[in-house]
Amino acid sequence: MSTPPTPTLPSRPVIGILHPGVMGAAIGSSLKPVAGAVIWAAAGRSVPTSKRAETADLVGVPDVPELARRAHLIISICPPHAALDVAGQVADALGDRAERPLYVDANAVSPATVAAIAERLGAEHVVDGAVIGPPAWERGSTVLWLSGGRAAEVAALFDRSPFDARVLGADLGAASALKACFGLQSKVVPALWLTMAQAARAHGVEDALREELARDDIDYPALISRAAGQAAEKGWRWAGEMEEAADAIAALGLPDGFSRAAAEVYRAAGNPEGR
Template structure:
């Protein structure tokens, strides 16, 4: 049994925590300043609420909105723990975190359930040890080597397409509405691009509930492109799309 702590208990964090509890680990979290919804999720997941992390904590798992990743890490810079940053940030962002023992993480897929789970990409010198924590869970770990930043690079490349293309589709639909050609465009999609109207509907649903946190993720992806000498305008525009009401 390992002693693990979660910074927050959002939908993903609480579900990951529940898997770790089910695997026999002791999982704590910090409820100060969190919503009643987070507290309810944490209780349902079997997480132990504490005011401060005990010295026995071995692993601290950060799963939070990407815009908060740096601030969250700074709060725990003095702790001698393995700090897993599993947030959707640029490789340069995760490398900038000043924590004791940093493991880079990137989650692909939705919150884990009893039957299935996401892929958790990991990189860093202690990535194998973190992966071992999830052996009896539905979270599927993929260790990508010893370099911090590799897991975040994998996540950025994946989301650059999935969420970036969703933003483009949303913007095309808004353009068609503005030009009053939405009806014939959707009819053409049904004929020549079957499945696209359904994908648009899914993108609209997701953007309604999660678009606010995707703004920062698109900005992080844009930084990833720019740092590689590639055009970054696609995802800066995607951030604008997700930031629109």
């Protein structure tokens, strides 16, 4: 019995974005020059999401089943805690359909979560993605790491986009593992600073701490202000990312308390209202 040929994307694929938050809108906008259409599922989304999609000139379709029916490529970019559910919605919408879209999970999740998504959708139809950097509107700030058997196919779509797409290898979960490791310094360390500041304040030694840090050329007020601002704005999302990172670390038998504690810090600081 001959092996069926590996499917490939059409020259101008229809690309579905689930969902156009700040990052999703930037990704969708960046792919418009190479796509037949960039679509998003409007059902149940907030007014800010709708406005972002409109600003990015994305085409709204009624719901996830319609998006799954039309798209050749689906990019999931959502809060980490929702990644598996979003993949499940797509899997349910596809049912037993023979022709299936390529699914990029670009969320900050653990390799185990990527494996669970691949189990739902079929590993041959899944690419693992990890965005490191802010929403990109100009080249040079943000890398999209991709892994999986069809990672290069996805990376090619971003060749002239603001996102620098790089292939990490063929192993599903490699991109997410990189994101989890990177998060130890990009999110765990700021959470440690915030905890340190809170403790120093409670003990009445914050001024002395500031003096000691200044002797090491550390701008304590600026550092804490930046960390607190990020936690207030993004903590609702970062908490889930830190839980996923902890799962990735624990799976190796390594201490995962750093990320679990960071998740607690961000959960306390974050505010999901209006997201």
